[in-house]
Amino acid sequence: MNYPPHISEKDGHLYIGEHDTNVLAEKYGTPLYVTDEQRIRDNYQSYYDALKGYYDKVQVLYAAKANGNLAVMKIFASLGAGADIFSAGELHLALAAGMNPDYLLYNGSSKTTEDLSLALEKKIRVSLDSVDELRQLSAIAQDAGVTAEVSFRVNPAMEVPTHPKIATGLATSKFGIHAGEIVSAYQAAMDAENILPVGIHCHIGSQILEVAPFAKEAEVLISVASEITDIGVKLRFMDVGGGLGIPYHHDTDPVPTPAEYADAVMPVFLDGINSIGIKPEFWVEPGRFLMADSTVLLTRVNSVKQSHKKFVNVDAGFNLLARPAMYDSYHEVVVANKTGPDYADDAKRDVMTVTGPICETGDILAHDRLLPAVESGDLIAVLDTGAYGFSMSSQYNSRPRCAEVMVNGSQEGLMRRRESIIDIKQTMKDLPWQK
Numbered sequence: 001m002n003y004p005p006h007i008s009e010k011d012g013h014l015y016i017g018e019h020d021t022n023v024l025a026e027k028y029g030t031p032l033y034v035t036d037e038q039r040i041r042d043n044y045q046s047y048y049d050a051l052k053g054y055y056d057k058v059q060v061l062y063a064a065k066a067n068g069n070l071a072v073m074k075i076f077a078s079l080g081a082g083a084d085i086f087s088a089g090e091l092h093l094a095l096a097a098g099m100n101p102d103y104l105l106y107n108g109s110s111k112t113t114e115d116l117s118l119a120l121e122k123k124i125r126v127s128l129d130s131v132d133e134l135r136q137l138s139a140i141a142q143d144a145g146v147t148a149e150v151s152f153r154v155n156p157a158m159e160v161p162t163h164p165k166i167a168t169g170l171a172t173s174k175f176g177i178h179a180g181e182i183v184s185a186y187q188a189a190m191d192a193e194n195i196l197p198v199g200i201h202c203h204i205g206s207q208i209l210e211v212a213p214f215a216k217e218a219e220v221l222i223s224v225a226s227e228i229t230d231i232g233v234k235l236r237f238m239d240v241g242g243g244l245g246i247p248y249h250h251d252t253d254p255v256p257t258p259a260e261y262a263d264a265v266m267p268v269f270l271d272g273i274n275s276i277g278i279k280p281e282f283w284v285e286p287g288r289f290l291m292a293d294s295t296v297l298l299t300r301v302n303s304v305k306q307s308h309k310k311f312v313n314v315d316a317g318f319n320l321l322a323r324p325a326m327y328d329s330y331h332e333v334v335v336a337n338k339t340g341p342d343y344a345d346d347a348k349r350d351v352m353t354v355t356g357p358i359c360e361t362g363d364i365l366a367h368d369r370l371l372p373a374v375e376s377g378d379l380i381a382v383l384d385t386g387a388y389g390f391s392m393s394s395q396y397n398s399r400p401r402c403a404e405v406m407v408n409g410s411q412e413g414l415m416r417r418r419e420s421i422i423d424i425k426q427t428m429k430d431l432p433w434q435k
Contacts, residue, residue, distance in 0.1 A: 001332060002250045004293045006039040007383070012343070014296075014336035014381050017407045021298055021336045025379050028403050029418065030300040031316035033390050035067075037075060037408035039294040040386075044079050047286055050258040054266035055282055059103055063242050063287025064090040066387040071406055071415035072291070073097035084242075084285040088118055095122065105201065105239065105283075107153070109176075116140050125149045127201045127239075129176060131185050134195065141194035151199030151239065152177055152185050156220040176202070179220055186228045197233050199280075200225055203241030206288060211256045211264035214243065218265050222272030229276055238273075239283035240265065246292045248330045248384055258289070288387040295386030297321055298336065299365075301378040302357070310352045312374050317356020317363040319399050321385055322392045325362045333366045335374060336381040343372035354380060358397055390416075398424055 008015045013022050017036045024034055044060065051058045062076040064083045068090055074097045076083070082103025083094040094104055106119045109129040116137045119126050128134050128150050141148040155176030177185050189197040204217050221238055229235065244261050247253035256264075269282060299316035318325040333354055335343070343349075352374060354366040365382060374380075393401050400419030405412060
């Protein structure tokens with residue numbers, strides 16, 4: 001298997017950075033998420049450098065929904081990143097991490113009045129998703145005696161090659177205002193006394209493995225930017241969202257690099273703004289690309305069962321990694337204590353399905369994988385789980401969520417403790433008539 005550079009095999013064990021995953025699992029218990037800080041930094045730098053090679057005014061906004069751990073957010077803050085935020089919780093984490101409020105964008109199609117008020121209080125720009133939301137924000141801003149800086153999210157009505165549940169720029173999507181209707185929305189914002197439109201925003205989807213859709217998206221945004229510039233909008237930024245995917249199938253996925261992404265998108269952007277005569281900042285919102293391959297999920301084998309197929313039953317299920325059940329997504333799995341040439345012979349391997357402990361038929365982490373002989377007590381590593389792994393986890397079946405560990409060179413540390421049964425119970429209250 002072609003591992004990313006921070007994942008390796010040594011003496012029959014799987015390593016992340018300088019750390020033996022087996023040692024980490026023994027120390028911190030399983031299930032366990034383990035993240036490599038340097039890999040995050042390397043991923044960020046490759047993305048930023050590719051864009052910066054074309055244009056000076058580039059700003060990366062980390063998609064906080066991918067992984068909102070405060071330790072992760074602090075890494076991005078130290079690199080100068082802002083964040084695409086989707087909730088009050090993500091807003092508070094971004095500020096706690098030390099991110100510049102000027103580079104936070106409050107996104108989402110269904111914000112509460114409390115959300116809008118908080119964004120105003122913290123001086124954070126809002127990406128408006130409807131004219132109704134514009135009216136609500138305008139009223140809040142007027143009552144507060146402040147001016148709200150905003151963008152609108154454009155729906156480009158684009159088909160993209162990804163799972164339909166993560167295609168966000170479709171004509172039928174719940175997100176954004178259709179490009180044909182967006183100018184009137186900007187005009188309404190221009191007419192509002194306490195609103196100042198300063199940006200334009202779009203996002204077409206996630207886990208996209210081609211660059212052509214991003215170039216098409218840039219064309220749509222340039223067209224809209226030209227129209228709204230004509231009515232007097234002075235654009236300070238154009239936010240093209242994220243969506244660049246990663247190779248979950250390590251040996252077969254043909255995944256574009258950040259350089260190839262930049263080569264496709266930046267000439268369209270630069271030609272467009274030059275023709276309009278504007279020079280806004282170029283904002284981009286990668287989440288998955290920056291985080292996914294930085295992390296492995298370590299899970300212990302509880303039992304092995306031969307039924308109509310061979311099942312490897314482990315202690316992590318879709319309560320901790322929802323992607324396979326939700327999106328039929330693929331993650332490579334490795335027997336972390338049985339790697340290397342001694343276990344590479346296909347004749348000594350068997351086809352197995354890795355399943356979790358949840359009371360659902362769909363609780364399967366990996367279907368029909370060729371693995372070395374597995375027995376109870378072995379350690380399975382599920383790769384590429386840094387994005388939408390822990391952040392989508394739950395306490396389903398009243399199972400406490402697992403710990404998260406960060407490694408950085410020879411250092412290691414707990415960045416989130418394991419939950420206990422007490423954590424599950426602590427928000428519950430005794431009803432007076434049940435005492």
